[in-house]
Amino acid sequence: xxxxIQWLVDKFSFLSPISILLLISLMFIVGTVVxxxxxxxxxxxxxxxxxxxxxxxxxxxxxRVGPVGLLQFLADGVKLFLKEDIVPTVVDKKLxxxxxxxxxxxxxxxxxALSYSDRLVISNLNIGLFYLLAISSLVVIGVxxxxxASNSKWSLLGGMRAAAQIVSYEIPIGLSLLSVILITQSxxxxxxxxxxxxxxxxxxxxxxxxxxxxxxxxxxxxxxxAEVNQTPFDLPETESExxxxxxxxxxxxRFGFFFMAEWGEIFIVSAIAVTLFLGGWxxxxxxxxxxxxxxxxxxxxxVFLGKTFLLIYLMLWIRWTLPxxxxxxxxxxxxxxxxxxxxxxxxxxxxxxxxxxxxxxPELVIQxxx
Amino acid sequence: xxPLSHFLILSAALFIAGTIGxxxxxxxxxxxxxxxxxxxxxxLSFLAxxxxxxxxxxxxxVFMVITVAAAEAAxxxxxxxxxxxxxxxxxxxxxxxxxx
Amino acid sequence: xxxxxxxxxxFVAVATALLVITRxxxxxxxxxxxxCFFSLAAVYVLLSAHFIxxxxxxxxxxxxxxxxxxxxxxxxxxxxxxxxAKPTVLKFCGVIxxGIFMVLLADGVKVLAPQAxxxxxxxxxxxxxxxxLLFTDYLLPFEIASLLLLTAMIGAVVLAKxxx
Amino acid sequence: MLxxxxxxxxLFIINIAFAxxxxxxxxxxxxRKSSAEKLxxxxxxxxxxxxxxxxxxxxxxxxxxxxxxxxIEVVFMYPWAVIFKKLGLFGFVEMFVFIGILLIGYVxxxxxxxxxxx
Numbered sequence: 001x002x003x004x005i006q007w008l009v010d011k012f013s014f015l016s017p018i019s020i021l022l023l024i025s026l027m028f029i030v031g032t033v034v035x036x037x038x039x040x041x042x043x044x045x046x047x048x049x050x051x052x053x054x055x056x057x058x059x060x061x062x063x064r065v066g067p068v069g070l071l072q073f074l075a076d077g078v079k080l081f082l083k084e085d086i087v088p089t090v091v092d093k094k095l096x097x098x099x100x101x102x103x104x105x106x107x108x109x110x111x112x113a114l115s116y117s118d119r120l121v122i123s124n125l126n127i128g129l130f131y132l133l134a135i136s137s138l139v140v141i142g143v144x145x146x147x148x149a150s151n152s153k154w155s156l157l158g159g160m161r162a163a164a165q166i167v168s169y170e171i172p173i174g175l176s177l178l179s180v181i182l183i184t185q186s187x188x189x190x191x192x193x194x195x196x197x198x199x200x201x202x203x204x205x206x207x208x209x210x211x212x213x214x215x216x217x218x219x220x221x222x223x224x225x226a227e228v229n230q231t232p233f234d235l236p237e238t239e240s241e242x243x244x245x246x247x248x249x250x251x252x253x254r255f256g257f258f259f260m261a262e263w264g265e266i267f268i269v270s271a272i273a274v275t276l277f278l279g280g281w282x283x284x285x286x287x288x289x290x291x292x293x294x295x296x297x298x299x300x301x302x303v304f305l306g307k308t309f310l311l312i313y314l315m316l317w318i319r320w321t322l323p324x325x326x327x328x329x330x331x332x333x334x335x336x337x338x339x340x341x342x343x344x345x346x347x348x349x350x351x352x353x354x355x356x357x358x359x360x361x362p363e364l365v366i367q368x369x370x
Numbered sequence: 371x372x373p374l375s376h377f378l379i380l381s382a383a384l385f386i387a388g389t390i391g392x393x394x395x396x397x398x399x400x401x402x403x404x405x406x407x408x409x410x411x412x413x414l415s416f417l418a419x420x421x422x423x424x425x426x427x428x429x430x431x432v433f434m435v436i437t438v439a440a441a442e443a444a445x446x447x448x449x450x451x452x453x454x455x456x457x458x459x460x461x462x463x464x465x466x467x468x469x470x
Numbered sequence: 471x472x473x474x475x476x477x478x479x480x481f482v483a484v485a486t487a488l489l490v491i492t493r494x495x496x497x498x499x500x501x502x503x504x505x506c507f508f509s510l511a512a513v514y515v516l517l518s519a520h521f522i523x524x525x526x527x528x529x530x531x532x533x534x535x536x537x538x539x540x541x542x543x544x545x546x547x548x549x550x551x552x553x554x555a556k557p558t559v560l561k562f563c564g565v566i567x568x569g570i571f572m573v574l575l576a577d578g579v580k581v582l583a584p585q586a587x588x589x590x591x592x593x594x595x596x597x598x599x600x601x602x603l604l605f606t607d608y609l610l611p612f613e614i615a616s617l618l619l620l621t622a623m624i625g626a627v628v629l630a631k632x633x634x
Numbered sequence: 635m636l637x638x639x640x641x642x643x644x645l646f647i648i649n650i651a652f653a654x655x656x657x658x659x660x661x662x663x664x665x666r667k668s669s670a671e672k673l674x675x676x677x678x679x680x681x682x683x684x685x686x687x688x689x690x691x692x693x694x695x696x697x698x699x700x701x702x703x704x705x706i707e708v709v710f711m712y713p714w715a716v717i718f719k720k721l722g723l724f725g726f727v728e729m730f731v732f733i734g735i736l737l738i739g740y741v742x743x744x745x746x747x748x749x750x751x752x
Binding site: 181 | 638639640641642644645646647648649650652653654656657660694697698700701704705708711712715716717718719722723726729730733737740744749750751
């Protein structure tokens, strides 16, 4: 987007006072487009969840509305829209209304820092990855607020448990991403992806760089599953025990916001995994195509979204197959299994980089033969 | 460009808000939060000076201030919980056993 | 453009700081404090301290305020224990004294010559510059910080765990 | 350097405006029939019993406290990781000492049973 703005500002440089206004209005337009795309994606996510769940359990998912049930999410959205917003009297009114906005704003604010293709970047933050970690800690505030404000035993317990789970799984995520930063030496999402380009195509991805990063991908993936409360870690919002956890009292469009925030969170978590471990918008076939620059960017965007949706499909697959863990198993998994593994992983990556002077397995293998 | 004195006035205002909170409130948690405010006021002036002098030492200081604030939060709230278990209240005026 | 943003965030920070100390319910004042930390992070970005701004959000809002909210819920203060503020006379003179202190401070600050900001390169507040300084010149404080965290961890666990 | 952060601010503004708009819009659109049962907190049909703000055991506090200490550790590690190649072996030993000290604390907390979520 930066290039589009530069081009626009230079073009209209003669009417300089308006160019700033133009810049701001352009950003507002891009912002609404990003938000609408995020909402569209989140709607399709709910449709995909039920469709994939359907064919895993050998039944047909929603197919009434629209050609293959594709418009089902629109029907759900309109239904939520027209539902009555019940605000129970016993509730702490101000917090009750504020909580969905915070979770929704937090999950949407993270779309800005991702790098979708070589030049399609909304804000090229020098500390992109760290900003994404900070935003995911904002969701915890929204969850606690929702749990406390709904003033009912279930939602308070669900809110506290969800907050404890998200908070404790943020450490393995922070540590497992560290081993990739040791290789790329930069927090900027664009540079992380560019450092995965090279001669051997797929082998350049970070996941194949050295065994420790391979392990940290799986640590990251399990911790990310727990961070977005997906099965098998979705105890806080289970239908059976806690009656949908911290958003029990919410109805109508407010409930829709929580659901959309959850899907926004799932997209971001898998986009980070794709950017850091699976080569972001890099694909060997595309790199050496010499087509027009805009077409190449579009292809790269397609590759990035394709990989992210593959990971989301994996998450949905896990969601419909694995049973649910108990609370103490979830906490045991985080504090006594993932955390020590992540620590030794970082020390291992550091040693590997020191011994082999920063070269990955592919380069070492090539060196052996040449 | 915003002159240095405006940043310092902002940090002074935050510090003063923190002291008012400590002086006038009886609830231990509110007092704890106003101490956090005072720490932030000081951190802001560190950053303002390091920006106007062009050296990064102020950033390292703020880094340490945040670490101390976190450690203080962990231990301070543990003390508040222990007091609440003992005395059943965290109203500062009633926790004056040491007054003798 | 930047000055307008600065004055807006400065006003939000001071207003929320005052709200924090005046609210009766600790949950509301904790959430006003979260908003104050956000506006402070924005002021840090204006001071081109990018890494510190993100740390401010991640540590203060994401960790410390979560702990404070947990403790507030844990203590579950009923209305009686909220305790009103100190008798109005004390409160009144507290505010007056701080007002005088504020005027003195503002006056002292005015004396500073308004020098122009040193031109700073693009990578001023980022993680690399901070890391280079932290691990070469300030190595000892870095190691002592780990000792500080160790003592905080052990102290909090000893205090919080019931004596068996 | 500042125009990197403008999109974040603008996206926040749009978010708030969008959310408020939807809520107000659905406020007028949706039916307004509120009855006593509807407004009472949902307890799967059973009328609510007892004080809802039950007190909690201290393990939530312990988890949040440990999170703060390890979060600070992660924050200390990021500047180290970003310049790891320039620091070389010297930097690695520094961080090894840092992690070692905190692992001692971790083992202590583990043995003291603070991590047990009975």
